[in-house]
Amino acid sequence: MKRLKKFGRNLYSNRIWLLMTLPGLIWFAIFAYLPMFGQVIAFKDFRYDADGFFASVKNSDWVGFENFRFLFSTNDAFIITRNTVLYNLLFIVLGLILAVGVAIILSEITKQKLAKVYQTGMLFPHFLSWVVVSYFVFTFLSMDRGMINGFLEHFGFEAISWYNEASFWPYILVAVSQWKGVGFSSIVYLAAIVGIDRSYYEAAMIDGASKWQQIWHVTIPMIMPIIIILTILNIGNIFSADFGLFYQIPRDSGPLYSVTNVIDTYVYRGLMTMGDIGMSTAAGLYQATVGFVLILIANYIVRKVDEDNALF
Amino acid sequence: MKKLMMFFMVLLGVTGLITGCSNNEESNAQGENSDETVELKWYLIGTPQPDTEKVMEEVNEYTKEKINATIDLNLIDWGDYDERMQVITASAEEYDIAFTSSWANNYSLNARKGAFLELNDLLDEHGKEMKEAINPQFIEGAKIDGSLYAIPTNKELGQQAVLSFNNELVEKHNLDVSDVNSIEDLEPLLEVIKQNEPDVTPIATFDAYLPFDFILQGEMPFAFRLDGNTDEVVNVYEEDVTMDTLKTMHDYYQKGYIRSDAATSTDSWPLEVANWFVRKELYQPYAEKVWSRSAGYEIVAQPLHEPYIFNGSVTGSMQAISATSQNPEKAMEFLNLLNTDPYLRNLLDKGIEGEHYEEVEDGKIKDLPARVEKFNMPSFAIGNQLILKLYEDDPEDKWEAFEEFNDKSIPSPALGFYFDTNPVRTEIAAISNVTSEYAPALLKGAVDPEEYLPKFNDKLYEAGLQKVLDEIQKQYDEWKKQHGE
Amino acid sequence: MANLSNVSSQVKGRTITQKEKAKKAAKTYNPYGFSGKTNIFMHILLASFSFLCIFPFIYVIIISLTSEQSLAQNGYSIFPQEWSLEAYRYLKTMKDQLLSAFGVTLLVTVLGTLISVSIISLYSYAISRKQFIYRKQFTFIAFFTMLFSGGLVPFFIVVTQFLDLKNTIWALILPLAVNAFYIIIMRTFFQQSVPEAILESARIDGAGEFRIFLQIVVPLAVPGIATIALFSTLAYWNDWFNALLFIDNPNLVPLQSLLMKIENNLDFIKQNSMMSQNSSLLNSIPQDSVKMAIVVIATLPIALSYPFFQKYFVKGLTIGGVKE
Secondary structure, three states: OHHHHHHHHHHHHOHHHHHHHHHHHHHHHHHHHHHHHHHHHHHEEOOOOOOOHHHHHHHOEEOOOHHHHHHOOOHHHHHHHHHHHHHHHHHHHHHHHHHHHHHHHHHHOOOHHHHHHHHHHHHHHHHOOHHHHHHHHHHHHOOOOOHHHHHHHHOOOOOOOHHHOHHHHHHHHHHHHHHHHHHHHHHHHHHHHHOOOHHHHHHHHHOOOOHHHHHHHHHHHHHHHHHHHHHHHHHHOOOOOOHHHHHOOOOOOHHHHHHHOOHHHHHHHHHOOOOOHHHHHHHHHHHHHHHHHHHHHHHHHHHHHOHHHOOO | OHHHHHHHHHHHHHHHHHHHHHHHHHHHOOOOOOOOOEEEEEEEEOOOOOOHHHHHHHHHHHHHHHHOEEEEEEEEOHHHHHHHHHHHHHOOOOOOEEEEEOOOOEHHHHHHOOOEOOOHHHHHHHOHHHHHHOOHHHHHHOOEOOEOOEEEOOOOOOEOEEEEEEHHHHHHOOOOOOOOOOOHHHHHHHHHHHHHOOOOEEEOOOOOOOOEEEOOOOOOOEEEEOOOOOOOEEEHHHOHHHHHHHHHHHHHHHOOOEOOOOOOOOOOOOOOOOOEEEEEEEOOOOHHHHHHHHHOOOEEEEEOOOOEEOHHHHOOOEEEEEOOOOOHHHHHHHHHHHHHOHHHHHHHHHOOEOOOEEEOHHHOEEEOHHHHHHOOOOHHHHOOHHHOOOEOOOOOOHHHHHHHHHHHOEEOOOOOOOOOOHHHHHHHHHHHHHHHHHHHHHHOOOOOHHHHHHHHHHHHHHOOHHHHHHHHHHHHHHHHHHHOO | OHHHHHHHHHHOOOOOOHHHHHHHHHOOOOOOOOOHHHHHHHHHHHHHHHHHHHHHHHHHHHHHOEOHHHHHHHOOOOOOOOEOOHHHHHHHHOHHHHHHHHHHHHHHHHHHHHHHHHHHHHHHHHHHOOOOOOHHHHHHHHHHHHHOOOOHHHHHHHHHHHOOOOOOOHHHHHHHOOOHHHHHHHHHHHHHHOOHHHHHHHHHOOOOHHHHHHHHHHHHOHHHHHHHHHHHHHHHHHOOHHHHHHOOOHHHOOHHHHHHHHHHHHHHHHHOHHHHHHHHHHHHOOOHHHHHHHHHHHHHHHHHOHHHHHHHHHHHHHHHHHHO
């Protein structure tokens, strides 16, 4: 009873903040938490019932972890998990370095007008769908008419059947993904850098710091909170891959599966014939749960080091 | 943590309130008067057309008078239909009729999971005329364990793969295609084309034809043989005929008859561009006329086999009544009218006379621009094709030819056997992945079958092929017992 | 990090006067930036990278201007054999549809961004303040939704059955209105760029929290807000999935969804050999050059609107003066 009273008092004294969060809270309740009960489908052999979705869920049989089995049952399971995790780790590290690097350069070069032009340019790939990008990549790599093979043959080398040679693809995929993403992800960092009070740099300059020292001792520490937060969040997605990148860019070419098959493409291909909602829900739940655990761990570590930068 | 729990409780409370309210609203909406005109909600595959509303006004006037019902037609685009219908069905939205088939909004999966109403009795009660109008093979073949779940469209019954040739090239080089009955027979012709026509790719990329009755979609390995022991389910990729055919394809590939990036290319080989010599198509009577018309030059066809009636061909285009339908009888009455009444059927297909089409001599018709631009309906998906008006350049006996074609079509061994994938869904997911890794390149000839088929089969077994084969055989034997010989 | 915020309030004492600023602006030499060779090298680096980024778009434009015949003969090429305006002529026949789709996209994007930025800023400001004792819980509530969602079907039921938004523009706006990812980024921005000291003095002057938010916090956080606004504008502009699920009315179909439909249809028909009998269907679907022409008109307006947002990234600098 007493606790409830205290709770009530707390609510009242925080009313202004609660009011601010209210619109967001309602949205989360309706669009995120309300549909979340649908996750039980992952543990059901889902059948339709004419009386509505709830009746369908209620009347479907429990099957335990049966719907999850296809994610672990074969040798491919190891390959797809390995691919997903390794690519994502690479994307996180490389993506961070490139995006922060580009943001710093953009903020430091003279002729800011030109900087804006570069920045606008770098954003373009973000607008092209993976399908369009895959056409583009294909013009370079096509066996018969590809530009690269054209060059190779021109200089007396043998043409390469790019879509059959798995060894090139880790590089191609990483390059394409960074090319498409860096313009976009550098925006956040640029906004953070721009928000840094200029007087820090003045102080640093008075102390005789060189440009590189300024970057290292002022810029990077100042944007560290945002770097940490974004990295923690990215770690949560380590088990989910960008479907378009891994499906459209290699053109679903079989010989490349050993380096291009990731969890998302595996699930897509596996369920194409059956369209099983139970299994697709199970796959999503599996990816989210692993991501959730990883974030908690990452957050725990960050909190140990510096509480202010932790997510919660 | 305690605070956190408290918050979730509050959140759940809010959620519960919202849920509670809406549920009440819903339950009030039911129950209705039988004298009132009912509105039937119909989902159909196809690109939404600007003039749908205009035509539907006329349709509704007619159906209101005939069966006291109006139609709310919803067209959903080709590429979206499958996903949309899956969500609509799973959310148990109330609708009455939906297009279903073997290739979009999957018929047997949905029927087994309870999405559609069982129609046996309804058909006898409210669909007598329709039952007579539709070739009985369709209705028998579409029954799943004795129950019909959707009304098949009356059209060509069998499925027949043909090789079609660019006749200009055939004549130019004095070739004789009348003896071509298999992919192997193509060799000498391809050689001539390759040598004399540098701008032409002899083969417009296609998957090799394999003589099997496939249980699941296209490339998946499970099938029954069409000749010999037809009662035993086999792995297609272990059959001798597969090895031979794929060797031929790979031979063609190496000789440059097939585009070298065939396995990953997504070119659609549009007919209007005459840069090909032979391609593979599915046939229906007078199809070469249609192809020639859209190509702008003559195309001739040679069959690869007799027309077979597969599950896929009888369930190629159907209309199901939803399990959530509030007016199943009316829906059946409408389908009955649609499949038997030429006026209604043509109105929904060709549009309004004088606006979308005009009549020329002896009952034949001609499209007006408005039909192409504003009311281009997916004819084969709507219903009975054999009561459609003929176009001015259609042969007089087009529909008779269809009936003849249907009569000579041979039932495939597993016609009417619908495999329930549920017990082996884990294995099928794995096998799907292995199949899409190997099959496309093999079937298009891009890789050497002697090297890749054994690898492929090893991986198939690793993924649980034997378990699936056993399950299919078990279900098939049970089905066979029930249906007798 | 905690140390830095202390430093921050100390350094703030050092004021840059307006005059000094004006002087600096007048000079071309930028004492804050790179110097000499490094600068030139960086320019070359960025210029070549941004060319690499724009290049595919140029390429898309070239394909949209290539004749269907040469596309079929030679595939995509940067130097087409035959040029053609056919694709754009075709688009002209779709003018009404395209204009209406453009209108829908514009309305949804503008309205959606406004709603989205308001909700997100308020929420993330609240959870960035130490006075709010439930800030951790509310952060968690937001964060949790980044990983766990309900799946398509329950979401569909919520929008169509509980909210009854099918075939309204709200079905395009509301599902994208809040994004936990942006909330958490924004929270970090507020923590970084809005020092508590300024707010304290305003509170002592008797200003209410909402007034403080509007008059002090928002101006200070302009770069962050502009970032979120940009993200949400892009998200609305590029969204096609909600339209696929919830929109049947052709008058409410947005631009990207029009493009996706064409892509989906092509894929679908190519994948289904059953459909090849009906080759007239393939003919009714726009071919590649038209598809690319649509990419051009769907992308160009939004890509070129970026400088509008860029303006605010710079504004953050000069507003620094307000901080004192």
